[in-house]
Each structure stands twice: as C-alpha cells, then as structure tokens.
Amino acid sequence: MRRSPQGVIERKLFISMKNIRNFCIIAHIDHGKSTLADRLLEVTKTVSERDMKEQVLDNMDLEKERGITIKSHAIQMDYEQDGEKYVLNLIDTPGHVDFSYEVSRSIAACEGALLIIDSTQGIQAQTISNLYLAIEHDLEIIPILNKMDLPNAMPEVVEDQIIDLIGCDREDIIRASGKTGEGVDDILRRIVEVIPAPKGDPEAPLEALIFDSVFNSFRGVIAYFKIVNGTINQGDAVKFVNTKKEYDADEIGVLRLGMEKRKTLSTGDVGYIISGIKTAKEVKVGDTITHKARPCPKAIEGFEEVKPMVFAGVYPIDSDDYEDLRSAMEKLQLNDASLTYEPESSAALGFGFRCGFLGMLHMEIIQERLDREFDMNVITTVPNVSYKVHTTSGETITVYNPSGLPATTTIDDIDEPYIRAQIITKSDFIGQVMTLCLDKRGTLINQNYLTAERAELSFDLPLGEIVFDFYDKLKSISKGYASFDYHITGYKPAKLVRLDILLNGEMVDALSSLIHFDNAYPMGRRMCEKLKELIPRQQFDIAIQAAIGAKIIARETVKAVRKDVTAKCYGGDISRKRKLLEKQKKGKKRMKQVGNVEVPQNAFMAVLKLD
Structure with a gap:
C-alpha cells in the first residue's frame, strides 16, 4: 500500500502476467456453484466476514428467490501460494439452458473452467453442452464433485461418469462441498497449477x-x-471497433466486491471502463476496445451474434x-445482450415491442425484471417462433x-425451426418422456x-411445440429428475395454419397463433372455453x-346481462x-353496434398457460 498525494490509499499491485488466472464455473442449474463461489471468496478473504452472505455474487432479488444465477458476475481474488502472490479472476455463470449466451461470453474471457457436478445427481444435459462450449475454446477443465457432505452422495458412480465424459484420471477429480468448505484449498491450488496464465503482448496495440x-444512472454505461493484448491507462483516448465510437477512459479499474479504481490495466487483466456513455446502443457485448492513436489491426474474433428462439x-x-x-428495454438489453426488440403495433393492444428471447424462462425473467426494476406493468402476447414462408x-x-x-392463397409452403433435444432421465421415466416427446411431434x-439407472435420449422436435409448457411437463413427469438441453438444427416443412380468435366478428390479433393443422381444432376449442x-x-x-x-371451427357465447323489464307488469x-x-331488444341491438369488448389482461395470461 502507498499513499497518493491526496491522502487516498492506493493498492499498488505488482503482479506479473504469469501470476494471473482467469477462470469460469460451469455447472447445471442447482449444482451448487454459487455456494462454492462463496467459499472461494471466503478463503481468499475477498469478502469480509461482515459482508458475507449466501450467494454473494447473485445480487438480484430474483436470483436469490429462485435459487438460480441469471447474470454472469465477475470478481477478482488475491491468493498466495508458496510465497507467491496470484490474482484470480472468477466469472460466475448461469446454469439454465435459456442463459447459455451468458455462459458463452464468460467462456470467451477465460483460460480455464471449473466443471462442478453434483455428487447426488450426476451429470446433467446442460453440464454437457456448456462443457463442449468450453472445450471448443480450448479451456483447461478442472472437474469437481460437489455436495460431498450429503448422505446420498454417490462419488464413485459420478466419478465414473466424469471419466467417461472428459477422459481424465480419477485422481484429477476434486471432492468438495460448498456448504462445509471441504476441498476449497485443493481447488485454489489446482487453479494456480493447472490453468495457464493469459497469453498476449503488453507492448502490442x-x-x-x-x-x-x-x-x-449516475455514471452511464459501464x-x-x-x-487480450496491450495496456490501458486512465485518461487514454479509446475507440470501440464495431460501433466506431471514440471516448476517453475517465475511470478504469478491477471488479472486486465493488469497483476498485486503477491507474493502469495490462494484458490478462479483467476490469471495467467508465467513459460517460449515455446511450445503451453504443456498447455492444463482444466488441473490441482499442486505442484511438494506435488501433489494433482487426477486432477480436469468436463472438457470435445471439439468435433469439422465442418471440412475443x-x-x-x-x-x-x-x-x-x-427506455426500460434499452437498459435491460444493455444488462442482457441476448434480448432483442423492435417496435410494433397491434389493433387490440396499441403500440409495443416485438421481443426475441432465448426461451420461456428468459421471457418470464424479463417480464419480472420489467416489473421490479422499472415498475412497468406489461401484457405479453402468445409466444411463438420464427417461420420461413415460401x-x-x-x-x-x-x-x-x-x-x-x-x-393463404399466396402461400406455397411453410418451414418451421427444429431442434435436437438431449434429455437425461432416470430409467423409470423413459416411457413417459418418450410419450411426451412423441405427442409434441418429436422423432x-x-x-x-449412461448407467443402469440413467439414460440419455435424443429427439428431433419442432421448436414451436416446446415453447409453451414442455419444460414444466418434463419436470413434472420425471419428478424433477430429467434435465433438458437443445440446439437448433435447421428448418423443415410443416403443415401449419393460422388460428384466429374473433370477438363479435372482430379479430383479436394479439391472440392469433400459428399452429400445426392436427392441433388446431382442440386448441381453438380450449381457447374459446377459456x-x-x-x-x-x-x-x-x-x-x-x-x-x-374463413372457416369457424369453434364457438362459445358469453350471455348478456339482462334487466327484467317486465317485472313491473303484473x-x-x-x-x-x-x-x-x-323495446329492450332494439336497445340491445343498438348497444351491440357501438359497444366494444375489453379483453382483460388475465385472459392473455391464461391463454399462455393453456395445456
């Protein structure tokens, strides 16, 4: 430590690049990665005992309530081993399939990954897909068996699964417990020994x-x-390569529990920059920052644009x-780059936005965040996917x-998006899972x-069939044991029709949906009843x-509220x-011509939740 002229204590770190380790955590939802991250922060004394609480990195109320990580979080830890000081940059990642974009961003900024697997549940589908993502980026993998303190842990069985999956030795697998802190010292030692230091040239552009x-709201966009290469100093004139905007680096620093200022950051460092950017659109995740005076020859590769799957x-x-x-959408998009939106209008609902989400949970979370963080009450229309119409x-x-x-007369055929779904389930539930997938037009x-107890099933399914309630149904038939992961495989022709809902002959565009011909009649019947x-x-x-x-396939009538006009005639x-x-009949007829039907918000919500 030394005092600057203003009397402010500055932390002067002389950590060379070879002593920096950047790593992320990969795990399925609810395998205990946030709890294990808490223990790492505790052992390295990054968080004082007074500030210590459960799930330190999950700073949204929503994350704590649901027990899931939604945003990736970065934090820096100091660690000393054999008399040498190291800087460890941890980027915590979400585990749910809907937030795989967050995971891909975190992986791109790391050299290593902790693969955390629950010793009571074994390997799940999402773990496998995130692991493949990490292997594609050549990350060094450290396998960890978590929740070893639980009486129903089955370490030998799960270790065999890990060895089959990544081909490591049994000795490489660390047995740990986020609750008791067992194995945390081994993890930190292994991070330093196994994960390579960042490569790059501090002297390069x-x-x-x-x-x-x-x-x-006070500092603008952070x-x-x-x-990856080069060095940045406070006050430097910088340029964002993709947006071609130029700024001054008013403040730079590293991410500890809060933000900590630094004068200089060099190759391998993970940090933040504040440059008074007021417009959210000017910062694109995956963009490259370079110096205005000495720019780098080309932007960093390996970052793809997000492809939304569900639209509403x-x-x-x-x-x-x-x-x-x-403005709420702009700020949310800044914090969640996988959200896309464009303005649209509806005859029934007025002006709004057409939004693209990665999945149904993502859509639910965005709705919740609009309500909590921006106090916005919104109506969401029936979710659907994108179709190609020839x-x-x-x-x-x-x-x-x-x-x-x-x-209809101008349509030749319609192609719908298909996914390859991987479902890992207990052997007892294979029949029900197959029935569910085949009912959803799956192959x-x-x-x-994988073992005598667990099987992995692969299906080709239309994406439109799983956006409603597929995940919920899968969880309920498998008593919560099945795990689900998917990726888009392309488009296939399908016999689709547009199902419209009419109120007194007027179409309500917000309730229209594209649906397979075989399902149209039962769906129309149920929507009318609801x-x-x-x-x-x-x-x-x-x-x-x-x-x-022009063909009506179902009808229901809401009967009129009638006053008994003949009551006074005795x-x-x-x-x-x-x-x-x-006289009453004439009045009713006139009223029907001028009266309009209000569709209450809970009606839109109920249609979304139809079985």
Missing part, C-alpha cells in the same frame, strides 16, 4: 474484449472487459407508458408474428444408457369464435310485456 455491461409482443397496459417501456411467386419471407402471414434419434370464463359479461351477447381463414294484457321486450 490495445485489444480488449467486452464481455458484459451494466447501466448506472463496460466490463478482458485485455410486449405491450404497456397503459399506452401512455410506451416511451418509458422503450410464396407462390418464389419469395421466402421470415414471419415472426402470425398477423404477418401472407394470404426419437438415439437412446443411450375466454368464455374470463371475459366479463356485457349488456349484449358476445360471440367468441376460433377460425382458420297481470294485464300480454301485448304490454311484448312491447317492453321489443
């Missing part, structure tokens, strides 16, 4: 990879980066909130929204027994119809009653 960014319209409940929703004139159109489908590709329950009664009859093109001639009823 600056090349820094942006792997994350956050928005601060970008997190890893320096997001509309403010009050149309006056449209601009607030736009017209009779030979054109190919990509359709994200059922209302964007051309006229069994492969069945492989809407009949939820739409409040008016003073006139409301006809709820499901239609394919006795007397029947013509008096008839006259009053005729």
Whole structure:
C-alpha cells in the first residue's frame, strides 16, 4: 500500500502476467456453484466476514428467490501460494439452458473452467453442452464433485461418469462441498497449477474484449472487459471497433466486491471502463476496445451474434407508458445482450415491442425484471417462433408474428425451426418422456444408457411445440429428475395454419397463433372455453369464435346481462310485456353496434398457460 498525494490509499499491485488466472464455473442449474463461489471468496478473504452472505455474487432479488444465477458476475481474488502472490479472476455463470449466451461470453474471457457436478445427481444435459462450449475454446477443465457432505452422495458412480465424459484420471477429480468448505484449498491450488496464465503482448496495440455491461444512472454505461493484448491507462483516448465510437477512459479499474479504481490495466487483466456513455446502443457485448492513436489491426474474433428462439409482443397496459417501456428495454438489453426488440403495433393492444428471447424462462425473467426494476406493468402476447414462408411467386419471407402471414392463397409452403433435444432421465421415466416427446411431434434419434439407472435420449422436435409448457411437463413427469438441453438444427416443412380468435366478428390479433393443422381444432376449442370464463359479461351477447381463414371451427357465447323489464307488469294484457321486450331488444341491438369488448389482461395470461 502507498499513499497518493491526496491522502487516498492506493493498492499498488505488482503482479506479473504469469501470476494471473482467469477462470469460469460451469455447472447445471442447482449444482451448487454459487455456494462454492462463496467459499472461494471466503478463503481468499475477498469478502469480509461482515459482508458475507449466501450467494454473494447473485445480487438480484430474483436470483436469490429462485435459487438460480441469471447474470454472469465477475470478481477478482488475491491468493498466495508458496510465497507467491496470484490474482484470480472468477466469472460466475448461469446454469439454465435459456442463459447459455451468458455462459458463452464468460467462456470467451477465460483460460480455464471449473466443471462442478453434483455428487447426488450426476451429470446433467446442460453440464454437457456448456462443457463442449468450453472445450471448443480450448479451456483447461478442472472437474469437481460437489455436495460431498450429503448422505446420498454417490462419488464413485459420478466419478465414473466424469471419466467417461472428459477422459481424465480419477485422481484429477476434486471432492468438495460448498456448504462445509471441504476441498476449497485443493481447488485454489489446482487453479494456480493447472490453468495457464493469459497469453498476449503488453507492448502490442490495445485489444480488449467486452464481455458484459451494466447501466448506472449516475455514471452511464459501464463496460466490463478482458485485455487480450496491450495496456490501458486512465485518461487514454479509446475507440470501440464495431460501433466506431471514440471516448476517453475517465475511470478504469478491477471488479472486486465493488469497483476498485486503477491507474493502469495490462494484458490478462479483467476490469471495467467508465467513459460517460449515455446511450445503451453504443456498447455492444463482444466488441473490441482499442486505442484511438494506435488501433489494433482487426477486432477480436469468436463472438457470435445471439439468435433469439422465442418471440412475443410486449405491450404497456397503459399506452401512455410506451416511451418509458422503450427506455426500460434499452437498459435491460444493455444488462442482457441476448434480448432483442423492435417496435410494433397491434389493433387490440396499441403500440409495443416485438421481443426475441432465448426461451420461456428468459421471457418470464424479463417480464419480472420489467416489473421490479422499472415498475412497468406489461401484457405479453402468445409466444411463438420464427417461420420461413415460401410464396407462390418464389419469395421466402421470415414471419415472426402470425398477423404477418401472407394470404393463404399466396402461400406455397411453410418451414418451421427444429431442434435436437438431449434429455437425461432416470430409467423409470423413459416411457413417459418418450410419450411426451412423441405427442409434441418429436422423432426419437438415439437412446443411450449412461448407467443402469440413467439414460440419455435424443429427439428431433419442432421448436414451436416446446415453447409453451414442455419444460414444466418434463419436470413434472420425471419428478424433477430429467434435465433438458437443445440446439437448433435447421428448418423443415410443416403443415401449419393460422388460428384466429374473433370477438363479435372482430379479430383479436394479439391472440392469433400459428399452429400445426392436427392441433388446431382442440386448441381453438380450449381457447374459446377459456375466454368464455374470463371475459366479463356485457349488456349484449358476445360471440367468441376460433377460425382458420374463413372457416369457424369453434364457438362459445358469453350471455348478456339482462334487466327484467317486465317485472313491473303484473297481470294485464300480454301485448304490454311484448312491447317492453321489443323495446329492450332494439336497445340491445343498438348497444351491440357501438359497444366494444375489453379483453382483460388475465385472459392473455391464461391463454399462455393453456395445456
């Protein structure tokens, strides 16, 4: 430590590049990576006892409530071994399939990975896919068997699975427990010994990879980066290669529990830069930072644009909130680069945005975050996927929204996206899992027994069939034991039709969906029944119809609320009653012409949750 002229204590670190280790954690959801990360921070004294709480790195309330990691988090630790000081940069990653984009960004900024596997559950599908991602980037893998303190741990069985998967020796696998702290010292020692130091040239032109960014209402956009080559000093004039924008590095530093300023950062360092950027669009995750005066020859490669899988319209409940929703979306996109959105309008819901998500959990989380962080009440339309429509004139159109489908007479055929799904389940549930997948128009590709108790099933499935409730159903039939992972394989022709919902003959575009011909009738029937329950009664009859093109396939009627106009007629001639009823009938007819039907928000929500 030394004092600067202003009397501020500065931490002066003379750590050479060979003593830096950058690593991430790969694990399936709920395999205990956040708890193990807590122990690493505790042992290296990065977090004081006073600041220590469970899941230190999960700083969103949502993450703590659901017990999952949503954002990747970076933190720097100091560690001493055999008298030498080391700097360890940990980038914690999410485990759910919907957040695999966050994982790919973290992996790109690391040289090594801790592969954490739950000793009570064994290897899961998501672990395998994230592991392949790490192997593609040539990361050094350290296998760790977690939750060894539990009585139902089966270390030998799970060790055999790990050896089969990555071909390591039994001695290479560290037995640990995030709860008791067992094996944490071995992990830190192994990180220093096995993970290579960053490669690069501190004297070369600056090349820094942006792997994350956050928005601060006082400081603007803060970008997190890893320096691949070169050195950056506070006050340097820098340039972002892809956006071609130029800034001054007002403040740079490293990420500890908070942000810690530094005068200089060099090759291998992971840190942050604040340069007064006010517009979220100016920072792209995966961009390269370089010096304005001495730029690098080309941007860093290996970072792909995110491809959203599920599309849904997001509309403010009050149309006056449209601009607030736009700024909330911008800030969310900055914090979550896998969210894409573009403006659209709907006859039923007014102005809103067409958003692309990585999956249903991702969509749910975005909705929750809009509500909690920005106090935005939104309606989300029926989620769907993108289709390729081939017209009779030979054109190919990509359709994200059922209302964007051309006229039926001009359509030659429609292609829908397919996925290759990997499901790992206990042997007892294979029958039910197969039935579920075959009901969803799936094709069994492969069945492989990992052990006598566990099997891996591969299916080709249409993506449109799994965006609704596939994951929930899979979890319930397998009593929570099945794990699911998928990747897109391409497009295949399908017999799809557009199912419209009409209220009193008027189409409600927000409830339209593209659906397979075989499922259209039962789905239309169920949607009509559900809407009949939820739409409040008016003073006139409301006809709820499901239609394919001009053909009505289902109908329900919400009966009118009627006042008994003949109540005051006691006795007397029947013509008096008839006259009053005729008068009422005319009024109802007139009211039907001017009255409009409001669809309540819970009706949109209920249609999303239809079985």
